Amino acid sequence: MNNGISTASQDKQKLEWRTFFLITVVLFPVLSVMTVGGYGFFVWMMQIFFLGPPGHGG
Amino acid sequence: MKSFLTKTWRTLSRPSIHISLGVLTLGGFLAGIIFWGGFNTALEATNTEEFCVGCHAENIAPEYEGTIHDQNRSGVRATCPDCHVPHDWTSKVARKIQASKEVFAHFAGFIDTPEKFEDRRIVLAQHEWDRFSSNKSLECRNCHDYDGMDFTKMSPTARIQMKQAKERDQSCLDCHKGIAHHLPENMDSTGGMISQLEQLASNTKFTNGEEYVSVRHLPLYQEKSLSTEAGLLNPASSVKVIDQSGDAIQIEVSGWRKDKGFGRVIQEDFGMNIAVASLLKESATNDQIVEKFERKEDDLTGLPWQRVTAKLWMKKEALLDDVQPIWEQAKQSYQTNCSVCHTQPDEAHFDANTWPGMFNGMMAFVNFDTDSKSLVLKYLQKHSSDFSDGNH
Numbered sequence: 205m206n207n208g209i210s211t212a213s214q215d216k217q218k219l220e221w222r223t224f225f226l227i228t229v230v231l232f233p234v235l236s237v238m239t240v241g242g243y244g245f246f247v248w249m250m251q252i253f254f255l256g257p258p259g260h261g262g
Numbered sequence: 263m264k265s266f267l268t269k270t271w272r273t274l275s276r277p278s279i280h281i282s283l284g285v286l287t288l289g290g291f292l293a294g295i296i297f298w299g300g301f302n303t304a305l306e307a308t309n310t311e312e313f314c315v316g317c318h319a320e321n322i323a324p325e326y327e328g329t330i331h332d333q334n335r336s337g338v339r340a341t342c343p344d345c346h347v348p349h350d351w352t353s354k355v356a357r358k359i360q361a362s363k364e365v366f367a368h369f370a371g372f373i374d375t376p377e378k379f380e381d382r383r384i385v386l387a388q389h390e391w392d393r394f395s396s397n398k399s400l401e402c403r404n405c406h407d408y409d410g411m412d413f414t415k416m417s418p419t420a421r422i423q424m425k426q427a428k429e430r431d432q433s434c435l436d437c438h439k440g441i442a443h444h445l446p447e448n449m450d451s452t453g454g455m456i457s458q459l460e461q462l463a464s465n466t467k468f469t470n471g472e473e474y475v476s477v478r479h480l481p482l483y484q485e486k487s488l489s490t491e492a493g494l495l496n497p498a499s500s501v502k503v504i505d506q507s508g509d510a511i512q513i514e515v516s517g518w519r520k521d522k523g524f525g526r527v528i529q530e531d532f533g534m535n536i537a538v539a540s541l542l543k544e545s546a547t548n549d550q551i552v553e554k555f556e557r558k559e560d561d562l563t564g565l566p567w568q569r570v571t572a573k574l575w576m577k578k579e580a581l582l583d584d585v586q587p588i589w590e591q592a593k594q595s596y597q598t599n600c601s602v603c604h605t606q607p608d609e610a611h612f613d614a615n616t617w618p619g620m621f622n623g624m625m626a627f628v629n630f631d632t633d634s635k636s637l638v639l640k641y642l643q644k645h646s647s648d649f650s651d652g653n654h
Contacts, residue, residue: 213279213280216279216280217279217280217281219269219270219273220273220278220279220280220281221280221281223270223273223274224278224281224286224289226270227274228289228290228293229293232293232297233293233297236297236301237301240301240355241355241359243352243355244352244355244356244357244358244359244360245356245359247352247353247355247356247359248356248357248359248360251356256396257392257393257395257396257397258348258350258352258353258356258393258396258397259396259397
């Protein structure tokens with residue numbers, strides 16, 4: 205019975221580490237790049253439709 | 263898959279049991295440093311000359327080579343991204359994303375050869391010129407600051423221009439287009455002046471004995487079969503039609519030429535360097551073609567001049583029966599092109615023989631084709647002090 209609990213707890217630990225790496229190494233970097241890229245795209249579109257090319261001093 | 267996602271979500275949404283808060287924070291912190299460092303490194307890697315040349319080796323790199331921004335006595339260089347990528351972070355990221363369109367155009371085959379690039383160059387160049395115009399050439403001025411310029415070290419002509427430019431806080435590219443690149447081929451800074459005039463000229467009807475004016479350089483021939491070339495008629499030059507044969511007309515060019523050498527260039531009037539036609543040596547020395555009249559010596563230069571008329575053949579093309587449309591177009595072109603950089607002098611400020619020197623000195627700053635150049639020069643000469651009253 206104790207063994208059973210210990211196995212479940214080990215599984216849980218493995219899952220936590222795996223999830224941690226998944227979000228820090230894959231998910232968040234991808235999201236960050238998408239956010240920055242999306243921001244760039246948004247500014248670009250704003251420049252095309254409203255702002256015009258970037259002006260003097262930003 | 264679904265169970266994987268639910269399991270992951272259940273783990274994520276609850277406090278961890280086995281990994282301490284310290285380890286988690288440290289892990290996230292380190293990953294953040296590595297990510298942001300990597301991100302900036304990647305961004306900078308796309309901001310190097312090597313990266314640009316990776317694709318632009320065939321079309322852009324060779325023309326940039328040897329320009330003042332590539333090689334100079336002090337060895338300070340401005341490479342591709344220094345001028346073409348905004349330095350401000352937001353504008354830079356926006357420009358990087360914009361570049362995805364260019365990459366797409368390359369791989370989708372819209373612009374994937376140097377030839378296609380050349381065809382499109384005027385459009386692409388215009389994008390950059392618009393950008394420079396709106397930020398007043400910020401990327402140039404990151405190094406070339408008006409406030410840092412010592413006007414006393416400039417040559418007098420540069421000083422006059424640059425002081426005015428500073429007063430107006432003018433964008434560098436207003437005048438210095440093509441400083442690191444070839445200008446687009448056939449760039450029409452003349453606004454299609456010649457082609458507009460030529461369209462107008464397609465309606466011209468020819469009558470013997472009437473005078474017509476050329477809108478561009480036109481080839482002249484010795485005989486009506488138009489087989490032996492005799493020379494070139496200059497733009498805005500007046501000729502008299504004396505005979506017609508199908509698509510060909512015989513014309514008479516009259517004027518004065520210097521009685522020296524072969525006398526190849528026929529000028530409009532005695533003592534004035536306003537070219538009407540330039541003949542080849544064979545034609546210029548052929549008495550069958552060139553009829554000679556009285557001689558006169560120019561007191562100013564001591565050169566003898568002789569009045570001549572030349573009878574030659576040419577195609578029925580690009581001739582107008584009225585000079586007025588030509589002067590209007592040329593005037594407009596003079597005003598728009600020259601006022602970009604400075605207040606242009608009044609046409610009658612110089613005389614006909616002074617204009618060519620003044621004008622040619624300015625040609626480095628505009629992109630006139632040879633026809634437009636001669637046309638505008640002739641406009642200036644024909645409206646110079648020699649031809650107008652009450653000026654200088």
